[in-house]
Amino acid sequence: MTGNDAAILKVLVVDDHTVVRRGITSYFDLLDDIELVDEAYDGRNALDKLAALSAYDSLPDVVLMDLLMPRMDGIAATAEIRRRYPAVAVVVMTSFGETQRVHAALEAGATGYLLKDAGPAEVAAAVRAAFRDEVFIDPAVARALTREMVAPPTGTATLTDRERTVLILVAEGKSNREIARELDISERTARTHVSNMLTKLRLQSRTQAALLAIKEGLVNPS
Incomplete structure (x- = not known):
């Protein structure tokens, strides 16, 4: 899909780091077949931008989405974008390679x-693949997924970064309200994280979680 006769792919870039957005923008400016239509600094801002673009029938073909952002993270934003604008593809971009994040992103509807x-060439390839409704996964992540299929993770290896943090806070004796305050999330979300963490670890209580965290060396015994 190169050359002057190729379709122009419209992209919205979402990242809370200005330097990242500027870098991607600079590269897209050099391409004939990819056009940056707007930028957003977090998930909520992305939804606002998409609503405005939709009003003018100018939705992007692809959203290039960071995962870790304030207010609304990339996974929640991806799910909402796919619900509201099913014709818009989402390619997730993050500095983390854990397969748990891959699963969450793909389950939310990301296609890359x-x-x-x-x-830069790989970023462009992912955007073009998403436009063709193809799944594009970073080779390093694909290898990790393959290894996981052979030897599925167990114990704390099954936790996302957020769930691991929640496990540590639980082990430190924090209540759901205190966890919510510490992570700047709602108490309901904190309760969900605790429940998910206990389920993944096949534990029945916060006390069992605290003992496991000590055993794994995540916290020091008090």
């Missing part, structure tokens, strides 16, 4: 998964 150290 890039690491932030990907080269």
Whole structure:
């Protein structure tokens, strides 16, 4: 899809780091077949921008989405974008390569998964693949997924970064309200994270979680 006769792919870039957005913008400016239509600094801002673009029938073909952002993260934003605008593809881009994030992103409806150290050509390839409704996964992440299929993770290896943090806070004796305050999330979300963490670890209580965290060396015994 190169050359002057190729379709122009419209892209919205979502990242809370200005330097990342500027870098991607500078690269897209050099391409004939990819056009940056707007930028957003977090998930909520992305939804606002998409609503405005939709009003003028100018929705992008692809959203290039960071995962870790304030207010609304990339996974929640991806799910909402796919619900509201099913014709818009989402390619997730993050500095983390854990397969748990890949699963969450793909389950939310992303059609691509890039690491932030990907080269410009790889970013463009992922955007073009998403436009063709093809799944594009960073080779390093694909290898990790393959290894996981052979030897599925167990124990704390099954936790996302957020769930691991919640496990540590639980082990430190924090209540759901205190966890919510510490992570700047709602108490309901904190309760969900605790429940998911206990379910993944096949534990029945916060006390069991605290003992496991000590055993794994995540916290020091008090």
